[in-house]
Every structure is written in C-alpha cells, then in structure tokens.
Amino acid sequence: MNLRAKDKLVVGLTGSILSGKSTALSYFARNGAGVISADELVRQLYQAPAVQKQIVRWFGSCKPAEVARCVFADESARRKLEKYLHPKVWALAAKQIKQAPQPIIVFEVPLLFEAGWNRKTDLTITLLGDERTLPARLKARGLTLAEYKRRVAGQLPESEKVRRADIVLANRGSKTDLGLKIKRLCQALNTIYALK
Ligand SMILES: CC(C)(COP(=O)(O)OP(=O)(O)OC[C@H]1O[C@@H](n2cnc3c(N)ncnc32)[C@H](O)[C@@H]1O)[C@@H](O)C(=O)NCCC(=O)NCCS
Numbered sequence: 001m002n003l004r005a006k007d008k009l010v011v012g013l014t015g016s017i018l019s020g021k022s023t024a025l026s027y028f029a030r031n032g033a034g035v036i037s038a039d040e041l042v043r044q045l046y047q048a049p050a051v052q053k054q055i056v057r058w059f060g061s062c063k064p065a066e067v068a069r070c071v072f073a074d075e076s077a078r079r080k081l082e083k084y085l086h087p088k089v090w091a092l093a094a095k096q097i098k099q100a101p102q103p104i105i106v107f108e109v110p111l112l113f114e115a116g117w118n119r120k121t122d123l124t125i126t127l128l129g130d131e132r133t134l135p136a137r138l139k140a141r142g143l144t145l146a147e148y149k150r151r152v153a154g155q156l157p158e159s160e161k162v163r164r165a166d167i168v169l170a171n172r173g174s175k176t177d178l179g180l181k182i183k184r185l186c187q188a189l190n191t192i193y194a195l196k
C-alpha cells in the first residue's frame, strides 16, 4: 500500500452476501466518494443481447434466478460464467474509475479477493454483517438458507476476507452507526492520503 499523497484513491469494498455492501456504498457516495458496484455492472451486462445469447446457450435462460440455480449447484458452470463475465465487469469498472472526478472511488465487489481485483485497488475493506439479523435479511431478499449457503460456498470464507483486508468494518449496529463510521472513515482517508 502506498501512503504518499495521491490524486485518486481506489478502495475495494467486499463482504459476505447481505453484509450491507450496497448500503455502505450509498454512504460512501453521500460523503462525496465516486461509487461503482460490480453487481450493478453484472446487471447491466445481462441487458446486452450478445451476453444474453451466450448465457441462454449455456443455461437455457438469462433470468438471474434461473442462472443462479444452475451455477450455484455446479462449480464448473459457475467458473465458466465468472471467466466470461469478469473481464467485461473489470473493463466497465476500469473505464468508470478512470473517468470519475472524485478523489475517492469505492468499488463494491463481492468477489474482490477471489477475482484478484484487490491488487488493482489501493486499499481494501471487508464489511462484516450481523449474523443475528441474517434470517430476516434472507427473507426480505427472497433467498432460502440453502441458497445462501450455496452462494457462500462459492466465496472465500469470511475469516479469510477479514485476514486479507486492510480495514474491517463491522456492520452490527444500526444503519445510522454504519453511516457515522463511513463518514469518519472518509474524513480519515482524505487526511491520511492528502487527497486534493
Ligand atoms: C449468479 C447471478 C445470476 C445471480 O444474480 P442475482 O440477481 O440473484 O444476484 P446478484 O447479482 O445481485 O448477486 C447477489 C450476491 O450473490 C453473490 N454472488 C454473485 N455471483 C457470485 C459468484 N459468482 N460466486 C459467489 N457468490 C456470488 C454475491 O454475494 C452477490 O453480492 C449473478 O450474480 C451472476 O451472474 N454472477 C456471476 C458474475 C459474478 O461473479 N458476479 C459477482 C460480482 S463480480
């Protein structure tokens, strides 16, 4: 990690499923950061006819729920989809990072370490969700515990995401608590990195 003054700081934000990454991302935006979501870029790619054609050829459908059923039950299918989509996601993200006018850019990626994109960022953050409220969050998202476990099995264990991160943010209080932590973190990053 390079702690010299910079014009732009690229932060990789990760965490387990439903840990609160999108919520955290919106708080970074509120504090003036440029924000990019890999899940959102994946959703945009699913709108492209060429991508739809390839995904339908492989999985018979390009509806996310149906693709999810195929890829989280079959590791080689998941890896094939990732190998196809990840370079496209990175190409879109790299363009947005380059064009972003903000001094801090936060890139939210569920598979930040798995994809090796931590090496393309200046600083990594792992967000820790609250296991006590996980059942309610799963219900709200329409995911069963079995589906959740299959997705998590496709990711690094949370302990490893914690070990590899520069910063670990616990999201175990209220949303207001998380918002305050992120406000202070943005202030600290601006000072530490002497961002313009
Ligand atoms: C599997 C798909 C169809 C599921 O779509 P769906 O709308 O249900 O979920 P969404 O995209 O919003 O992702 C929700 C969460 O699922 C988990 N997840 C998504 N893809 C993966 C994956 N390849 N491996 C493990 N977990 C994953 C993440 O925690 C993510 O935050 C979609 O996520 C997909 O195409 N994934 C492959 C691309 C990928 O690796 N995306 C992750 C970001 S680069």
Ligand SMILES: Nc1ncnc2c1ncn2[C@@H]1O[C@H](COP(=O)(O)OP(=O)(O)OP(=O)(O)O)[C@@H](O)[C@H]1O
Binding pocket: 015, 016, 017, 018, 019, 020, 021, 022, 023, 024, 039, 110, 137, 140, 171, 172, 173, 174, 175, 176, 178
């Ligand atoms: N501190 C909190 N207190 C209460 N609810 C929260 C908190 N943080 C997040 N949530 C809620 O938990 C749910 C999941 O949060 P969010 O969508 O931000 O997670 P995520 O990690 O981006 O999810 P995914 O893995 O599906 O991409 C949302 O309904 C959100 O409003």
